[in-house]
Amino acid sequence: MKLEQVVLRPYALPLKQPWRAAHATLGERRGVLIGLFSQGLAGWGDCAPLPSFSGAQDRADTFAALERAAQSLRGAALDEGLAGLAAIDNAQARWAVETALRDLSARRDGLPLHRALGAAAASQVAVNAAAGPLDESCASRVAAARQNGFDIVKIKVGLADADEEARRLRALASETAIRFRLDANRAWSEAEARRFLDAVADLPIDGVEEPLAQPTLENLRRLQERCPFALAIDESLFELGPEKIFAARATRRLVLKPARIGGLAATLRLARQAAAAGMEVVITSVVDSAIGVAAAAQLAAALDPARAHGLATGPWLARDVAPPLPLRNGALVLPDGPGLGLVPSGEFAEF
Ligand SMILES: O=C(O)CCC(=O)c1ccccc1C(=O)O
Numbered sequence: 001m002k003l004e005q006v007v008l009r010p011y012a013l014p015l016k017q018p019w020r021a022a023h024a025t026l027g028e029r030r031g032v033l034i035g036l037f038s039q040g041l042a043g044w045g046d047c048a049p050l051p052s053f054s055g056a057q058d059r060a061d062t063f064a065a066l067e068r069a070a071q072s073l074r075g076a077a078l079d080e081g082l083a084g085l086a087a088i089d090n091a092q093a094r095w096a097v098e099t100a101l102r103d104l105s106a107r108r109d110g111l112p113l114h115r116a117l118g119a120a121a122a123s124q125v126a127v128n129a130a131a132g133p134l135d136e137s138c139a140s141r142v143a144a145a146r147q148n149g150f151d152i153v154k155i156k157v158g159l160a161d162a163d164e165e166a167r168r169l170r171a172l173a174s175e176t177a178i179r180f181r182l183d184a185n186r187a188w189s190e191a192e193a194r195r196f197l198d199a200v201a202d203l204p205i206d207g208v209e210e211p212l213a214q215p216t217l218e219n220l221r222r223l224q225e226r227c228p229f230a231l232a233i234d235e236s237l238f239e240l241g242p243e244k245i246f247a248a249r250a251t252r253r254l255v256l257k258p259a260r261i262g263g264l265a266a267t268l269r270l271a272r273q274a275a276a277a278g279m280e281v282v283i284t285s286v287v288d289s290a291i292g293v294a295a296a297a298q299l300a301a302a303l304d305p306a307r308a309h310g311l312a313t314g315p316w317l318a319r320d321v322a323p324p325l326p327l328r329n330g331a332l333v334l335p336d337g338p339g340l341g342l343v344p345s346g347e348f349a350e351f
């Protein structure tokens, strides 16, 4: 299958309200879609680097790497594209290109992408709601999540004093019956983390991502041992090292962002290694476009559609490149169609 046309389509999508986390605020989302065309079919991928979050590569470097990859794909065969993925030296660009290639190849084979990745057919993926930071309007977002059928709501912590946030979380827990997934994005010293985690130990907490500003396998293990719920490694994955993490099992959970890891196959490999080591794996999106979220959702469906993944970021965008996958009763509904199951629409579909 020869790639007859390769297009790059930049986007800038405003958020309904800023996405705030410890160390980062995001007001709009910029990325580039890559589209591959062959025999009347198209495959799409999303490249949306997050320079403000640790571990992300510089945006200009990323788009330059995507541009180079697009150039080398023009006129190449689909299989040559897949064989050349390892040569793309930028994780987010590689993720976009691999998504587009596998979307196209799954469409050729008439299979939804998760089926093309070797999984049984799934119609939905369980997800946590994304409720933003623990601020004044958090309670209304949590109540809305409960109303919309979510069992787990994710909240960013580490943006205010740890004792104050523990009090706010307790107040929220008394208002709405829901489980909390917290993400400190490396905000706390070990002492602050201990103070917060001890103060909320009796609340319905599903897990806490990245509690420590300076995580090591030793301090994470100490913290995990005093927690009744899962702690998770997310952005510290490569700093701590996947192999060391699997051997140590210092935290119960690992968050994998395929956009940051650099592809579907690489993420599947890490996820299976983590599962074999006895860790829980959660796949998350990066407040990217509906194309990126759909790709991560297909991957999550291939891995474990029943575990709540962090893929409900679509509602934060005021505009999107395609109608996002619908959220129903705490799950992302997967399209029936082949490949990703969605294509860019409106201005993003013209070329
Ligand atoms: O996990 C979720 O529900 C949403 C994804 C998310 O929180 C996130 C989005 C962009 C960048 C970093 C993160 C994060 O998990 O730290």
Ligand SMILES: [Mg+2]
Pocket: 183, 185, 209, 210, 234, 235, 255
């Ligand atoms: Mg996280």
